Amino acid sequence: MASDGCGKEDLQEDIRMDSGIESYGSILTSEEPREPSSDFSGPRDKFSTAEERLDSAYTSSSITVESLSDIVEDCTISSAEDLPELSEKENLLTTITEDGDTILHLAIIHEDIFISQELIQLFPKEALDIQNNLYQSPLHLATYLNLTQVVTSLMNKGASLELQDQDGNTPLHVACQHGQQECVIGMTRDIPPSSLAPVLQTQNWRGLTCLHLAALNKQHHIMKLLMKKKADLNIQEGTAGKTALHLAVELHDMTSVKLLLKEGANVDAPMFNGCTPLHLAVGRQDAQIADLLCQFGADKMLRNMEDETALDLADGNNDILALFPFDDIQISGRSVVTF
Structure with a gap:
């Protein structure tokens, strides 16, 4: 049986989030102070x-x-x-x-x-x-509303890019999640990669970095911008240890998969449970992405914590089985020592 996160069709809905100003229009009319949500009592x-x-x-x-x-x-x-x-x-x-x-x-x-x-x-x-x-912060709000001129003015005046809101998102997280490409450019244009690195490594309270959010929301142009700023392609999200490549595979997002692989993402990066992107592709019966991963050198014999190889998750899919040719020293994907 496939391990959780490998063979089940769960395209990360459990870790998706929809950040926003949270009815910002009511901010001016509310009679009572807004109480912070108890869900974030720890991180706050x-x-x-x-x-x-x-x-x-x-x-x-x-x-x-x-x-x-x-x-x-x-x-x-x-x-x-x-x-x-x-x-x-x-x-x-x-x-x-x-x-x-x-x-x-x-x-x-x-x-x-x-x-x-x-x-x-x-x-x-x-x-x-x-x-x-x-x-x-004002920079968070300007980003939510895609006010690129205001974002640029705030950055020019020295507003902090590292502050996190109640969801743990920095303004750059917000821009990556909502596809605010011009805001991303305005926030990162004049910041060298070495200075931007702490923000790109910051995880929100769901364990997601800017690159994870861009991948989850198929923001390909923003992913390219982050890559130019030397974002770590192999950083793991904090819930299951998935990299951006794992997330792209789960979403059947061939464009992101190609982009990440061509930029040097680790094709065999393991999750916390040992599943590689190939495990996820095979478990989701995605022969096309599984084939691409193999072309980039994915190791077909790696095992997850349940001792499964990717082939064990093929479930009779002939297109996927064709990627794992049998020979004299393999039975059901398991090596057999011969003398």
Whole structure:
């Protein structure tokens, strides 16, 4: 019997996720503060509380966005030292909503690119990384909404790419999952691979890196961008130890499989249970991908933790059996010592 994850048709629905702003439209109208989901109580311990995350100059306030233009027009601050001297109206720049949003968060949520860019210039650099109650920074929100100009402005001002939201996603994770190609370009263009490596190795709370998310969502152009930035092709997701190649095989995504193999992905990388991409391809009766893996040198005799070779999972599929020719020293895919 095929081991779990090898012969069963489970195309990773169990580890898929649909990140988002989580009804960002209600952020401005909610009467009560948004409570973080208990599902993430463990991972969130990596962060401090909302009060601890905020700059000491920031205070809670129930602000709206009707007067955003007036506020921006009258403000001229350029550094944190200016904050204590602001007028009453200007102090709106140093307040947060009950949901933890700054006025910059609100401008982005309302997709007001002009005001967002003006606020980015007005805010001191450290204020750009304030996270709201969903642990979303302004860069997270701009990415969710595909506001590429705002993303570029935030990156140019030095916004952090390493902050993780309540799902453990960095802004780059968000862009890779949702196919925001221009956002990916804006976030990575001026960052050398060595500096980007920590972000590319970061796993969200489901154990997925940026490359895993791009592969799961068949974002081929984004996968190419990540490869140019030297993303580790063989990094394993944290749930079952699958590489991007395993995920592409499960999805029957020939384009991703070819791309990964041509870029040097390990064709025999094992999962935690010992299954290789060939085990998955055969277990899913995908003769075409199994053939391609064999062309790239996949070892047909490797065994998983249940002592199965890929051939043991063929289940009588003639197209797949043709990839495993019998000879005098093999019986059912098992080597027989002869003298």
